[in-house]
Amino acid sequence: MPPPNLYVMDISYFSGKVESYLRYKEIPYRRETVTHRTLVGYVGKGTGVAQVPAMELDDGTWLRESSTMIRWLEERHPSPPIIPTDPAEAFIGALIEDYCDEWLWRPAMWWRWVPETTRRHLGRRIAREVLHDLPAPSELLARVFARRQHVAWLSGDGMTRESSRAVRDAYLVELRSLEQVLAGRPFLGGERPSIVDIGFMGPMFRHFACDPDSAIVMRRDAPRVWAWVARTWATRGSELAADATHRPTQGPGFDEILDRVCQIYLPYLRANALALSKGERRFDFEAGPFRFRGTRSNAHRAWCRSVLRDRFAALEPEYQAAVRTRMTSHGGLGALLDEDLRSPAQSPPLELPLAPREHTSVREVVGLWLGDSFGTQRG
């Protein structure tokens, strides 16, 4: 059977995450880099969302959305597992993965689109690698794209002049925690990568380790993280000793990460779901050093909260109790578990694989792409 096609962009957060997973698992794939035309006209038509990564299977069905895609692949390629066998650890891993996907996205956007050297470099790369089939000069495309990202994911995601520093520093704080964890183990998951490594590869690989300004900081302040990014990218599951195990997400470094998950990220997810359920397009949010004004309510992130709630509900009572006990000293799971807040406005449930969408019109896909451009529809 021919390997599946994986549609990616070389500069993409979530493409780097899924590729790290596939390489470690030694799951063959054919790497297809998208241009604007294939993103909207082919991937968008196939999946209903103009986003990468997306995987086209040989029967014409599709996988999308990195977390859901990884769970689907993990069921079919269980060895070596990246999900810890202890159900409480598996839940905490999913929680950290979600934090990496949705919360660290903000500082990743800051470090890509605020410092001038990186902004110009990435704008040019995107114009050259992805947007070159649009009929406009590449310098203009680079500038327009940089502006679009700023409006969609920084100012549109609540960042003001006053809170810009806190968003910038979220990267530095994360590096300190990861340096601590990596002082005692080769992978964040222990002696072998877990879903926590794969989750952190999203922001850390194609953004922080590769974007010029953030890479300088990583090399200078967090050499263990720098080495871990390369190690995780290079390691194949079959190379590790059979007795290399996962270790709990506990101890210095993880304690601070879980504090941020419970005290900042979960309250943000709650505020977002609440705003969406009340039909509010924007909301204000404050936690820790962050003061966000006019944050756009985000349908995908409300869906993320529901997925986490469902995962928790699916745990046996003894593992629910174990997770609650572990999280108490970090601030607890109250913001996740207190109220359901599910609403018709959030992204709909996602069942993989997706049947080919022969009837998706290009017009519909362009609409989705425009929605994504303004930060409302990211799925």
Ligand SMILES: N[C@@H](CCC(=O)N[C@@H](CS)C(=O)NCC(=O)O)C(=O)O
């Ligand atoms: N939740 C999705 C997010 C995918 C996503 O946001 N992909 C970005 C690249 S990292 C994208 O395709 N953006 C399209 C665009 O900017 O037009 C996942 O986990 O796969």
